[in-house]
Amino acid sequence: MFDTEEGRRLAALYALDLLDTPPEAEFDAIVTLATHLLGKQAAVLSLIDQGRHWIKARSDTGAIGTSGLRILCDDLIQGQEMTIIEDAAADPRFYTDARLMADGIRFYAGVPLYAPGADGSIQPVGTLCVADPNPGRLDQDSIGALQRLAILAQSLLTARLAARSALDLATLAKRQATDLLRKDQTFSQAETMAKIGSWRYVPATGDIQWSEGVFQIHGLPPGDRAAIDGLLARYPRNLRRLLYRAARASLRTGEPFEIEVDFVDAEGDRRRIRAIGAPEITLDNPVALIGLLQDITDRHRMEERLRRTADRDDLTGIANRAAFDRVLGAAIAQPLCNRAPLMLAVVDLDCFKEVNDTLGHRAGDDVLRAVGRRLREPWLRGSYAARIGGDEFALIVDHPGLLADPAAFVQRLEHELCVPVTAGKITIATSGTVGTATLTDHDNVRDFVHAADTELYAAKRRRIGNRRRTDRHSGPPRRQVAAE
Structure with missing residues (x-):
């Protein structure tokens, strides 16, 4: 059996001893990072056995079926190269296959995973793929991220194989004292490599x-x-x-x-x-x-770098919504006896749509970057800053000096958020409205965020009312707004 190409592939797979094993944190971390980095609903790390498609790790909401994935992964193993299907319903290779549609697969991107064979060859043993019920595309950065995650998965497979081999060698060396020198030399080489x-x-x-x-x-x-x-x-x-x-x-x-x-x-x-x-x-x-x-x-260290990349908003350099939800949830989950005083500040940018519509999205991006920098300034005393929407930001504040006077904190923050932007002869001064809430003993995440949002909406209504009263006394508004 193992004299054929398929036999050698199966031998490399079985040597890993991964089939029908419990979940492992390393592989679960890879698929979780894949969904975060590529923005797709499902990520799957699977091993292709003889006649079956065995899933080692999976990260999704359960909406993606497995029979369609098996078809695509089997094809990927045969082709032995990266496969991207932007829309299975429009792809002549797959649109007639009802199983993909039934399993909710429109987008698919997969990379084969390799393991060393006993004869020194490199054999395809599985796949790392992402899938989504909606058509989509991957830019070069996302393609590179998927390929790097596949390299990380392959290094785990190789390290596992080396560890198993080294442990077998160590046990064998104890039992076969007459062959100790030869086995010690072999084991030393394996140790250095792995x-x-x-x-x-x-x-x-x-x-x-x-x-x-x-x-x-x-x-x-x-x-x-x-x-x-x-x-x-x-x-x-x-x-x-x-x-x-x-x-x-x-x-x-x-x-x-x-x-x-x-x-x-x-x-x-x-x-x-x-x-x-x-x-x-x-x-x-x-x-x-x-x-x-x-x-x-x-x-x-590679995993830590990938986690930090997955938690950062690329445009502003501060945390993204997923990281913000996790940090806020962890802070609120602390026992009451250990829970530190906490304030949540949510920020909504004013005039941001006017910047995009009048000066263009590049100017809008400059505003968002400027806001990201200002939410990391030293006076905020290490407050956790995140971009939680298009022009929405949040701060988790725990420093006693800032918590002592929330009104002064809001006043200074709104002043710091005045960001003038100019294109040609037009200057628009954007600003930010801030709503805050203080964590009480009985708050959960939803109630805490809702309280801050409620205060934000009230502050925006007050600001709009003040602006209308000012406009009535100062005449018609000017199309051009001078920078503060």
């Missing part, structure tokens, strides 16, 4: 054995036995307790453990590792713990 090291701990004697890979991960010279005693001092105290508890529980229950922790290496650099351990059983008794350490610093 940034992995193995360890063995004997509770009865306190003896710890490290492979060269563990020394390398911690920035220590190989074989420096004196350094082992000071190793755990490089980990924060709470994480040391976490490691101890995980090890004791594994010895007591016989179950393996897997955790991720941060530490500072010998060079003073902060790094992140994945620790995997399991009991070594002799005559039904646990005599030692064996396991792996894997340096996942680069992957973790």
